[in-house]
Amino acid sequence: MRVGVAVRGIYYTHAIAGHPKCGRLHGHAGRVELSVDGPLQSNGMVEDFGELKHVLRQMTEPLDHRTLVPDAEIHPEGRRWVWKNADGERVLLEHDPYILGVTVVTAENLAQWVLGNLISSMPPSIRSATVRFYETDDSYAEATWQR
Numbered sequence: 001m002r003v004g005v006a007v008r009g010i011y012y013t014h015a016i017a018g019h020p021k022c023g024r025l026h027g028h029a030g031r032v033e034l035s036v037d038g039p040l041q042s043n044g045m046v047e048d049f050g051e052l053k054h055v056l057r058q059m060t061e062p063l064d065h066r067t068l069v070p071d072a073e074i075h076p077e078g079r080r081w082v083w084k085n086a087d088g089e090r091v092l093l094e095h096d097p098y099i100l101g102v103t104v105v106t107a108e109n110l111a112q113w114v115l116g117n118l119i120s121s122m123p124p125s126i127r128s129a130t131v132r133f134y135e136t137d138d139s140y141a142e143a144t145w146q147r
């Protein structure tokens, strides 16, 4: 049986170098859904919703109210960051960026990133997990893991 939870209101900015529209710095109100598949247990649950939400919130909290930047595009310079890519250079304040080990910050890579960080927290009874990362209300990327 499959159960799922969602975390809404992940507010972030990003820019996709070389993209005619998304190359400009812009923001999203993202949403992440996590669903897991496993056997119905004697307590009548596959997994406690509260526990799933707690784990998902922990993974997504660092992304909230941040500028998400690929690690290869940013470096520290004193108490600020210089974010440099094919489109040019931006300066970010010390607390602005969250640096991700991805080549480009897309919904696809964010879904993979969240899922990759969740896998170690999956209870043994869970057979598969799917993360959907909504960049907007009607656009998402989905990543799935199977034990």
Ligand SMILES: [Zn+2]
Pocket (backbone or CB within 6 Å): 014, 022, 026, 027, 028, 135
């Ligand atoms: Zn975007």
